[in-house]
Amino acid sequence: DIQMTQSPSSLSASIGDRVTITCRASQRISTYLNWYQQSPGRAPKLLIYTASSLQGGVPSRFSGSGSGTDFNLTISSLQPEDSATYYCQQSFSTLWTFGQGTKVEIK
Amino acid sequence: QVQLVESGGGVVQPGKSLRLSCVASGFTFSSYAMFWVRQAPDKGLEWVAVITSDGSTTYYADSLEGRFSISRDNSKNTLFLQMNSLRTDDTAVYYCAREFAVTNDALDSWGQGTLVTVSS
Numbered sequence: 001d002i003q004m005t006q007s008p009s010s011l012s013a014s015i016g017d018r019v020t021i022t023c024r025a026s027q028r029i030s031t032y033l034n035w036y037q038q039s040p041g042r043a044p045k046l047l048i049y050t051a052s053s054l055q056g057g058v059p060s061r062f063s064g065s066g067s068g069t070d071f072n073l074t075i076s077s078l079q080p081e082d083s084a085t086y087y088c089q090q091s092f093s094t095l096w097t098f099g100q101g102t103k104v105e106i107k
Numbered sequence: 108q109v110q111l112v113e114s115g116g117g118v119v120q121p122g123k124s125l126r127l128s129c130v131a132s133g134f135t136f137s138s139y140a141m142f143w144v145r146q147a148p149d150k151g152l153e154w155v156a157v158i159t160s161d162g163s164t165t166y167y168a169d170s171l172e173g174r175f176s177i178s179r180d181n182s183k184n185t186l187f188l189q190m191n192s193l194r195t196d197d198t199a200v201y202y203c204a205r206e207f208a209v210t211n212d213a214l215d216s217w218g219q220g221t222l223v224t225v226s227s
Contacts, residue, residue, distance in 0.1 A: 001168060034213040036152075043202055043217035044144075044152065049210055087152055091212035094166050096154040 001024050002090050006091035006099035014107045019075040021102045028068045032092035035064055035073045038085045038101075047086075048073065080106055109133040109216040111203050116221030123193055129186040129203030129218055137161070137181040140206040142214060143188050145199035155201070156188065193225045 003026035013019050023033065031051035036044040046055045048064035051071055051099040061076040075082055085107050115127040129141070143155040156167045156177040165177050176189040186203050200220040207215035 032212055036214075038152075043219060044214070045217075046207065046213055046215045049207060049213045055215065087149075089152075089180075089213070091210075095168060096157075098152040098154060101151040 001095055002029065002097055003094050004088055004099040005098050006086075006088060006102045008102060009100065010103040010105065012105045012107050013078050015078055015080065017078045019078050019082075019104060021073045021086055021088075021104075023066075023071045023073070023099050025069045025071075025090055025092075029092035032069045032090055033066065033071050034089045034091065035062075036087045036089065037082075037084045038087065039102045044087065060067075070104075075104075078106070081098055082106075109205065111205065111216060111218035113201065113218045113221035114223075115205050116223045116225045117215065118226060119193055120227050121194055124126055124189070124191045125193060125223060127188040127190070127201055127203075127221060127223070129188075131184045131186065131205070134205070134216075136179075137183040139178075139187045139208065140211070141179060142204045142206065143175075143177060143186075144202045144204055144214070144217075145197075146202070146220075147196070147199045150199075153199075158186070190223070191224075195225050197223060197225060198225045 005024045033051045035048040038044040052064045085101045085103045110132045113129045142157045158165045158177045174192045178187045202220045203218045204214040205216040207213035
């Protein structure tokens with residue numbers, strides 16, 4: 001299986017801060033990388049697909065980048081509603097895998 | 108709008124079986140691959156299984172060791188997950204999810220989840 005490793009596991013930032021979450025794959029996966037947001041008690045929500053494409057309805061402060069093994073999710077100006085856990089997910093292999101998640105808290 | 112509603116969760120003893128269902132509405136169910144994803148309490152997401160739109164092909168996470176089976180009834184817009192030989196580490200919220208039609212490589216709609224608790 002392809003292992004996905006996110007860093008950091010958690011972070012705390014202030015409203016308006018720029019926040020970056022990293023996801024590293026155990027092998028090259030081209031741009032077969034998606035990002036999800038999960039608020040407490042809710043189902044996950046697709047934010048970014050194929051590494052850098054913004055899903056419809058997602059605020060433009062969210063962006064994704066990367067290819068190969070290293071990927072980033074960036075929130076350009078953190079908002080209160082962005083308090084959530086973020087997961088990367090690879091779809092390069094038939095058996096998809098998720099990262100362990102990054103919990104974003106507001107200071 | 109797209110809606111996915113899971114059911115069938117509950118408390119079950121180790122070694123027993125359980126069958127989950129997911130009823131879909133708001134889209135042409137028979138045109139989409141469907142997935143199960145689970146989340147143990149206070150843990151991350153784990154991809155469980157996928158079934159193609161026509162039900163002809165399925166794939167499973169290695170961790171399941173052949174104990175689970177995904178199926179679908181396109182005439183009833185329903186997805187299933189048969190879970191056998193349940194273990195305590197199968198305790199989780201189980202979500203059904205739809206493939207993202209733009210790339211077929213993501214999940215763009217999710218149900219609210221159904222909780223399965225495996226305990227004696």
